[in-house]
Amino acid sequence: MPDPKAHHPAWPAAGPAPSSGIGMGRSAQVVTGLLLLVPAVLALVWSYVVPSVSTLLHSFRRGELWGGPVESAGGDNYAQVVERGFLGDLGFALLLALVPLLLALLVAPLLALAAQRAGRVPRLVARALLALPLAAYAPVAVGVAWSLDRIEADRSAWEQAPTLTAVRTVSLLTAGLVIAVGATLFLSVLRRRPGLAILSVGGVLGLAVVATAVQSWSLQWPLLAGRDDRSGPVVRIVRESLTQVQPGVGAAGSVLLLALLGVCGILAVLLLVATRTRIAFTGWRDRAAGAEVGGRNPVALGMLVVGLLAFLALVAYVSAPWWRTLTVDAPLPSGVSTGRIQANTWLPPLVSAVVGVALAALAGFAIGGMRPLGRASELLLLPFAPWLFVGDGPLAVAHFLRVRDAEQFNTFAGLIPPGWLSIPALVVFTLFFRGQRERWEAGGRFASTMLLPALPMLAGAGLLGWLVTAQGWLWPQLAVHDVAHAPATSLVVLRVTATFGDADAARGFLAQVLPLPLLLLFLAAFVALQLLYLDRLVIRAGGAVAPVAAPDDQPAPR
Numbered sequence: 001m002p003d004p005k006a007h008h009p010a011w012p013a014a015g016p017a018p019s020s021g022i023g024m025g026r027s028a029q030v031v032t033g034l035l036l037l038v039p040a041v042l043a044l045v046w047s048y049v050v051p052s053v054s055t056l057l058h059s060f061r062r063g064e065l066w067g068g069p070v071e072s073a074g075g076d077n078y079a080q081v082v083e084r085g086f087l088g089d090l091g092f093a094l095l096l097a098l099v100p101l102l103l104a105l106l107v108a109p110l111l112a113l114a115a116q117r118a119g120r121v122p123r124l125v126a127r128a129l130l131a132l133p134l135a136a137y138a139p140v141a142v143g144v145a146w147s148l149d150r151i152e153a154d155r156s157a158w159e160q161a162p163t164l165t166a167v168r169t170v171s172l173l174t175a176g177l178v179i180a181v182g183a184t185l186f187l188s189v190l191r192r193r194p195g196l197a198i199l200s201v202g203g204v205l206g207l208a209v210v211a212t213a214v215q216s217w218s219l220q221w222p223l224l225a226g227r228d229d230r231s232g233p234v235v236r237i238v239r240e241s242l243t244q245v246q247p248g249v250g251a252a253g254s255v256l257l258l259a260l261l262g263v264c265g266i267l268a269v270l271l272l273v274a275t276r277t278r279i280a281f282t283g284w285r286d287r288a289a290g291a292e293v294g295g296r297n298p299v300a301l302g303m304l305v306v307g308l309l310a311f312l313a314l315v316a317y318v319s320a321p322w323w324r325t326l327t328v329d330a331p332l333p334s335g336v337s338t339g340r341i342q343a344n345t346w347l348p349p350l351v352s353a354v355v356g357v358a359l360a361a362l363a364g365f366a367i368g369g370m371r372p373l374g375r376a377s378e379l380l381l382l383p384f385a386p387w388l389f390v391g392d393g394p395l396a397v398a399h400f401l402r403v404r405d406a407e408q409f410n411t412f413a414g415l416i417p418p419g420w421l422s423i424p425a426l427v428v429f430t431l432f433f434r435g436q437r438e439r440w441e442a443g444g445r446f447a448s449t450m451l452l453p454a455l456p457m458l459a460g461a462g463l464l465g466w467l468v469t470a471q472g473w474l475w476p477q478l479a480v481h482d483v484a485h486a487p488a489t490s491l492v493v494l495r496v497t498a499t500f501g502d503a504d505a506a507r508g509f510l511a512q513v514l515p516l517p518l519l520l521l522f523l524a525a526f527v528a529l530q531l532l533y534l535d536r537l538v539i540r541a542g543g544a545v546a547p548v549a550a551p552d553d554q555p556a557p558r
Contacts, residue, residue, distance in 0.1 A: 029370050029371065029372065030370075030372040030373075031372075032366075032370050032372075033366045033367065033369075033370030033371065033372030033377075034366070034372050035366075036362050036363065036365060036366035036370065037363050037366040037367065037372075037380065039359050039362060039363070040359045040360065040362065040363035040366075040384075040421055040426060041363075041383075043355075043356075043359050043420040043421035044383070044384055044387070044421055044423075046420060047418060047419050047420045047421055048387040048390065048395070048419075048421075048423075050398075051395040051398035051399055051402070051418070052258060052387075052395065052398070054398040054401070054402075055251045055254045055255060055258065055394070055395060055397055055398045056251075056255055058247055058248055058251035058397060058398070058401075059077055059078070059248060059251040059252040059254070059255045060072060060073055060074065060075075060077065060248070061073055061077075061248050061251075062077075062246075062248050073248050077248040077249045077251070077252035078252045078255075078256075080249050080252070081249055081252045081253045081256065084236070084240070084249075085236070086233060086236060086253050086256065089231060089232055089233045089235070089236050090214060090233055090257075090260075092163070092166075092231070092232065093213050093214040093215075093216070093232040093233060094210065094213065094214065095163065095167050096166070096167055096170045096171070096213045096216075096220075096232075097209055097210050097212075097213035097214070098167070098171075099167065099171035099175070100171060100174055100175070100178045100209045100213065101206055101209050101210070103171075103175055103178045103179050103182070104178050104179075104181075104182040104205050104206065104209050105182070105202055105205065105206055107179055107182075108178070108179050108181075108182025108183040108185075108186055109182065109183075109186040109198070109202070110303075110307070111126070111179065111183045111304070111307045111308075111311070112182075112183045112184075112186035112187045112189075112190055113186070113190060113300070114300045114301075114303040114304040114307060115127075115183070115187060115300075115304050116187060116190040116191075116300075117297040117300030118296065118297060118300045118301040118303075118304045119296040119297075119301065122301055122304055122305075123187070123535070124530075124531055124535065125308070126183070126187075126304060126308060127184070127187065127527075127530035127531060127534065127535060128527045128530060128531060129308055129311065129312065130179075130180040130183055130184055130530065131180070131523060131526035131527045131529075131530050132176075132180070132312075132315055132523065133176040133177045133179075133180040133315055134177070134180055134181070134464070134522075134526050135467075135519060135522040135523035135525075135526050136315075136319060136514070136519060136523075137177065137467055137468060137471055137514075138322065138471050138513050138514040139173075139218040139219035139471060140218050140219070140221075140222065140471065140473050140489045140492055140493070140513060141322045141325075141489075141492065141510045141513040141514060142173060142219070142318065142319060142321075142322050143173065143218070143219045143220075143221070143222035143223050144222040144492055144493075144496055144510060145321035145322035145324075145325060145510055146169075146173060146222075146223070146318070146321050146322075147222050147223060148321070148496075149321040150321075154169070166223070169223055170219065170220065170223060172314075172318060173219060173223075173318050174219065175314055175318070176311065176314050176315040176318060176319075178209065179311060181205075182205055184530070184534065185201050185205060185539070186198070186201065187534075187535075188279070188534065188537045188538055188539045189201050189538075189539045191282075191537075191538040191539075192538050192540060195540075195541060195542050196275045196276075196277075196541035196542045197275070197277060197539050197540055197541040197542070199275070199541075200271055200272060200275040200277045200539075200541045201277075201539060203267075203268070203271045204268045204271060204272065207264045207265075207267060207268045207389070208264075208268070208389060210264060211261050211264045211265075211389030212389070213232075214232065214233060214257065214260065214261070215232070215233065215234050215257065215261065215389075215390075215391050215393045215394060216232055216234070217232070217234045217235065217238075217392075217393055217472075217473065217474045218471065218472055218473045218474065218489070220232050220235070221235070221473070221493075222493075222496070233253060233256075233257050233393075234257070234393035234394070234396075234474070236250075236253060237250045237253045237254050237257070237393065237394070237396065237397070238250065238393070238396055238474070238478075240253065241396070241397045241400070247397050247401070250396075250397050251397045251398075254393075254394045254395065254396070254397055254398075257393070257394045258386075258390065258394045258395075261386075261387075261389050261390050261394060262385075262386035262387070262390075264388075264389050265385045265386050265387060265388030265389050265390070265423075266382070266385045266386060268385070268388055268389075269381045269382060269384075269385035269388065269427065270382075270385075272378070272381075272427070272431065273378045273379065273381070275541040275542065276541055276542060277431055277539065277540070277541040278368075278431050278432075278434040278435035278539075278540055278541070279428070279431045279432040279434075279435045279537055279538070279539050279540075280432075280435035280436065280438070280439075280537070280538050280540060281432070281435070281436060281453035281536060281537055282536050282537070282538055283536065284536070322510055325510040325511050326510075326511050326515070326516045326519070327511065327516065328510075328511055329511075334483075335483065335484055336483055336484055336486075336491075338512070340484070341486075341487065341488050341491065341512055342488070342512075342515070344415065344480075344485060344486060344487040344488075345470055345487035345488045345489070345512075345513075346466075346470050346518075347412070348412060348415035348416040348417070348487075349416075349417055349466055349469035349470040349472075350466055350470075351416050352416050352417040352418075352419060352420065352465075352469055353422075353462055353465040353466035353469055354462060354466075355420055356419060356420055356421050356422040356425070356465060357422050357425050357458065357461045357462045357465055358458075358462075359420070359421050359422075359426075360421060360422045360423070360425035360426035360428075360429055360461070361425070361429045361454065361457075361458050361461075363426050363429070363430075364425075364426055364427075364428070364429020364430040364431075364432065364433050365429065365433050365450070365454075367380045367381065367430045367433070367434075368429065368430040368431065368432065368433030368434035368435075368436075368437065369433035369434075369436070369437055369440075369450060371434075371437065377434075378430065378434070381426070381427060381430060384423050384426060384427075387423055388423050388424060388427065389424075390423075391472075392417065392418065392419070392472065392474050392475045393474055395418070396474060396475075396478060399418040399475070399478070400478050400479075402418075403478070403479055408479070409479060409480070409481060410479075410480055410481055410482050410484075410485045411485070414479040414480070415475075415476060415479055415480060415485065415487070417469045417472065417475050418475065419469075422461065422465055425461045425465065428457070428461070429454070429457070429461075431539075432453075432454065432457060433450065433454070435540070436449055436450050436453060436454075437450075456529060456532075456533040457533070459525075459529075460525075460526075460529045460533070460534075463522065463525055463526070467522055470487075471489065471513070471514065472489070473489040473490065473493065476489060476490045477490055477493070488512040488513045489513060491509065491512065492509055492510060492512070492513055495509045
């Protein structure tokens with residue numbers, strides 16, 4: 001009987017690595033893995049640790065926003081945060097997460113199950129359609145267009161039942177995106193017997209939905225602006241820090257929010273580590289991807305057709321007010337051109353996305369591929385875990401002060417989003433290289449088992465990160481104060497504020513946020529990724545290593 005410890009990717013070798021495809025001793029793997037992790041650690045410290053410590057220190061002070069006198073505040077800032085309704089804001093944000101949680105943990109897996117049981121062609125059609133809400137991610141444009149179209153129709157509803165109306169509206173506008181992300185993940189889980197993987201993915205997805213809801217800004221602002229008693233925590237943090245010039249009070253709210261998000265991130269990573277979750281690429285010539293896994297099920301096919309029609313109707317209904325503006329020309333502000341607006345919108349986030357995803361892939365290979373701590377290697381994710389779900393909002397005060405001290409307002413450097421490491425991408429790459437390590441140790445070539453299968457994931461993560469950061473509005477609002485340097489999202493908000501009551505003037509400017517050519521480019525890229533790559537990924541969990549297809553450079557076992 002073969003030794004069960006042999007070739008196990010999580011087992012710490014006592015001596016040199018087995019003569020598989022690794023080609024280096026155990027000590028060399030440890031040193032290489034730790035060295036490759038250094039750039040990500042430096043980016044973590046600069047982008048997250050130092051701003052978090054700075055935010056904590058500011059939360060016990062008064063003043064210091066524009067160089068004024070600074071004095072100790074003790075715990076007064078935290079008392080003011082609570083008195084001014086921070087806990088109520090947090091509770092309201094959690095209410096906004098209830099329906100998305102239901103969609104992510106019930107509707108999305110049911111849609112994925114129907115797609116998996118319906119057969120290969122229906123599954124691929126479903127995957128292609130799921131790419132639509134991802135490519136059309138433009139929360140500011142969708143929220144503004146929806147508000148302008150529905151402002152009169154919804155006025156009485158907001159007055160009579162404001163909380164219920166807010167929950168209903170936010171849930172409606174985010175439903176398509178939540179279902180698309182959830183179904184994409186569960187489709188990879190259902191490629192094999194799900195087991196623990198469905199619990200692992202569902203738990204992390206649920207935590208991500210909650211974390212996103214409590215720090216949302218770009219979508220909630222156009223829907224909830226002016227309704228001070230119904231806004232999320234980030235709105236209050238920014239208002240108290242910058243508008244009311246009380247950075248200490250805003251920093252205190254940020255610390256409370258960071259604590260909640262940190263708990264969510266740690267729980268997510270611990271869940272992935274405890275369940276031994278991993279991602280495997282089944283090969284470009286994967287037989288399962290070309291066959292009817294589980295056979296064709298007519299009932300599942302019928303359920304899928306109904307589900308996809310409802311999904312498309314929902315996406316079309318929500319996005320229609322914005323889509324109607326994509327071909328509308330609007331007069332631009334004096335001194336700016338379409339080219340300059342698009343450069344301000346897309347070039348700074350491109351820098352951040354390329355660096356952040358590249359460092360994440362390098363660190364993911366260091367942890368999941370090199371496995372410097374053996375079976376305990378995934379514990380190296382824990383230092384990154386507290387910031388897994390942290391966006392710009394909770395660290396806005398610290399980043400704002402950093403840009404002020406560096407005199408980078410209204411500059412290209414100031415417009416670059418402050419996160420230089422994509423921690424979600426780091427976790428995904430770690431799980432991916434952990435799964436691919438099995439094939440590498442089994443004798444596969446490095447290029448065909450570790451390098452080539454990772455390239456589409458690298459491109460997809462980069463594109464998605466670029467799109468998401470370019471569509472954010474909070475950071476540009478803090479870093480840019482003149483029209484000449486403003487991205488499209490900031491100009492839309494300025495346009496809406498300046499022309500409030502003139503819906504046509506504001507509506508015509510929304511085409512600048514995500515122009516039609518770029519929308520089609522992202523759609524083509526995400527559809528190609530869904531059909532040619534994501535359909536060949538399988539998410540597994542548990543103690544037993546699931547069999548995967550033979551490497552593409554070797555014959556498949558009979």
